[in-house]
Amino acid sequence: MTTPFPFTAVVGQDDLRLALLLNAVSPAVGGVLVRGEKGTAKSTAVRALSALLPQVAVVPGCRFSCDPAAPDPSCPDGPHEAGAGAARPARMVELPVGASEDRLVGALDIERALAEGVKAFEPGLLADAHRGILYVDEVNLLHDHLVDLLLDAAAMGASYVEREGVSVRHAARFLLVGTMNPEEGELRPQLLDRFGLTVEVAASREPDQRVEVVRRRLAYDDDPAGFAARWAEEEAGVRQRVVAARELLPKVRLGDGALRQIAATCAAFEVDGMRADIVMARTATALAAWAGRTDVLAEDVRQAALLALPHRRRRNPFDAPGLDEDRLDETLEQFSGEDEGEGEDDPDPDGPGGGGGQPRPDSGPQGGGDTAVRPEAGEGGEPQMSGSSQEQSAVRAAEPFRTKVLSVPGIGEGAAGRRSRARTEHGRTTGARRPRGALTKLHLAATVQAAAPHQRARGRSGPGLVIRRDDLRQAAREGREGNLVLFAVDASGSMAARQRMSAVKGAVLSLLLDAYQRRDKVGLVTFRGSGADVALPPTSSVDAAAVRLESLPTGGRTPLAAGLLKAHEVLRVERLRDPARRALVVVVTDGRATGGPEPVALAGRAARLFAAEGVASVVVDCESGPVRLGLAGQLAGELGGTAVTLDELRADSIAGLVKGIQSRRAA
Missing domain, CATH: 3.40.50.410 (von Willebrand factor, type A domain)
Known part of the structure; x- marks a missing residue:
């Protein structure tokens, strides 16, 4: 197994490292969405995080990583008795962009379920990631229905698989981390809201910092094990600090003053729903624990807002995420609580990950104002073509409107979307066919109809049908594709x-x-x-x-x-x-x-x-x-x-x- 790049060796990217560490301290924060251009250490930092997580105790032989101190009563491999377990490192499971629904949530062997009446369940990636990290690179390219399943499991802490009356439930609590390059497309606003925190990352423009990035990367490529050994002490220090912050977290007090600031900030920036308030509260609490304090201060609320609100301000697809920091400071000042300043001093304000204090000046574009993507007329335009006296500069577009639906005629088989008719895995059932490969979407009526004429020849004697492989029918479905x-x-x-x-x-x-x-x-x-x-x-x-x-x-x-x-x-x-x-x-x-x-x-x-x-x-x-x-x-x-x-x-x-x-x- 390749030695991962050390987390503490990542140069800069303070906001990214802090957001990941806060989720390691408190998984209830809800995960991190990392947005940024290619080549900015997004994947490197996420993969390095798993080495900092404490080991987990699991029930021996359980495919769903049940905690031996409190085993899941509905575990498919259970029931388990509480007791001692085996310790193993926390896993980091990676979800490929092209994964199927069965690979994500697991698959029922429907043929055995019909023929033998047993629940033969093969766990998916959600089960593998339980009590660890689930990492989705290029999450904006993931099919919408997979994103919905993923975020539902993250919100409920459990995964449900139901097929033709047979259901399986298992625990699925994990730290969800997604990375994306906005140049390749955006996530829908309602999906953005399901990520607890978001971080914008960009390559440093400082020559000295860029030199250090190259120097460390070359040293790692030459000798991964030796490079990791040189950072082992720093890694151990951060790992201990994560453990200490987790132990301190239940003792952190979120006072009424801090709660008023959180509520006022969310109201001032007109975020939809109450999820932002809850995420900000959990993030501010985690920031205080990470800083070694038992009280939440205004600086924790401010940092929590910078991490939890920018992506929730995106009202229009052409709006860029961002937060007006001057307005944020005015709101915090106006609603400063009476209990601010009662906590202990930060014993280590400059610790790994940036502590709980203010973001550093080079920490990336967390702010930048609530601005739209559209530039002013003439900005960023192509070079003007010469040789035409009629040439004009760019003009601004009129206000957009809702258009009539334009679609491609016929039925396609392209990527899932919402424009033209297509044969898809999800949609309304239009018929049945013999399965090509593994059966995934059973057409029950067609299967029964195919098996019924052969029951006497097969010697049926009981109330159940005698089902063979040739009887199985796959549901043919029609949905919509993107063009x-x-x-x-x-x-x-x-x-x-x-x-x-x-x-x-x-x-x-x-x-x-x-x-x-x-x-x-x-x-x-x-x-x-x-x-x-x-x-x-x-x-x-x-x-x-x-x-x-x-x-x-x-x-x-x-x-x-x-x-x-x-x-x-x-x-x-x-x-x-x-x-x-x-x-x-x-x-x-x-x-x-x-x-x-x-x-x-x-x-x-x-x-x-x-x-x-x-x-x-x-x-x-x-x-x-x-x-x-x-x-x-x-x-x-x-x-x-x-x-x-x-x-x-x-x-x-x-x-x-x-x-x-x-x-x-x-x-």
Whole structure:
């Protein structure tokens, strides 16, 4: 087994180390979500934490790690008698992104359950992680139903597996740690809220600190065991401190003054529900225990807010997590409690993990204000293309709106999502089939129907059916999939009227918001001047697409053919990477083609490539004015798709039309 990188050897990342240690002290805090760019020691720090956890006593032979002092009465391997047990290190179990539901929660042998009437249960990763750490790398790429199962188990401290009337329950209490790179997509706000703490990590910009990072990593790679031995004393010190803080935790007093500050802070930042208040209270208590105090101080409440609230302030998919620290300090000052300052002094304010005090200046972007992702007009934009007198700077998008549902026709088999029909493992049952491989979703009626005609030949004598493998039927289910929504946006001079382009950007932003909610991948191709560019390759980060859209300048000719050909090339490459994910191409244009020789004929030939391959497409017609040429409609015909105007794109315009018809009938 490879020697893990020592936790205390991680350079910087004070907030990350502190958040992990607080959960080690008090698992009730609810886990940690670590957000940050690639190469910032997220995974290294999490994997190193397991070495700092105290050993756990388990019942010998129990696959569910029952505590011998208080065994789980519903343990599938039980019942166990209380008594002495065997000690082993705390486990760190890693959940792969591509794991199945059965691998996570465990699997019942349904064939044995039907034929023999026994509960043959194979534990999953939730059972393995009981009383240890469950680590999910790239948690934002995990399927939604797996995230729901994972967070439900973390909240209840137990896992339930129920299949066709057979149920198994076992304890599943673990420290949940997830890491993610926001560039690859965000978690839904309701899932963000289920993580107790969140930490933003970034690589240091200080040359000396970067040098130390490289020096330590090279030394570890050359001799992992020798490097770990040099940090053994520091590791032992932190391990002892975790044990001491756990023992002190029940004695920590959370006074009324601190509770008022917690409640006032959550109210001031308008967080939804009461989970934030509870998490802040548990975090502040853990901070006091980690600092060796028995009273919670204002500094504990402040640090708890910085760790527990930023991700709960995310109201809009295009908002960045953050907290206005000046406002936080004003709230704490206004509601300072009478019991503040009564606790003992911190015996070790500069101990491992940053203690319970203020965050260090280089601790990463915990604050930064409650700001949106959108930059000001012109910020972060692409280099301006030269040679066009009509070129304009970027304009801000109009306010987004709820769009009508755009979907891909037919039935796919892509990644789980919420846009188009697909054959999935979860959804409504539409039929039955013979299982391919292990049986997971039994279709009971079809199984009984297949077995019934053979009962006499099989010598059935009792009340139960005689079931054989060939009788088993798998449920065929239909749900929804996520698609690749590829935007081809016309940014030419014919679209460059500022008010009009603002409306166009608002429409695309609305479609991006819809793509976020439906769990799609998105890509952005823009065309103007003399060619087309891939402003954003296909990604799950809708936020990144919104930023690129805002900074998009306009002007020049309309190379419509170049834009379509570039989009076609993007789709070709993406099919090689993700062949099961179907695409929806959204062309946002007024239909004019003015760039290059024979622009109209070239655009038509390019459009027919999509039609020949059966790619679903929608043209958002941006033409305005009293005289309309209908070129966008002609383009939609060449693409084999449909055309909608900006007004028709609004879902409320359809609702308004229906209401108008109903009101006229009533009159």
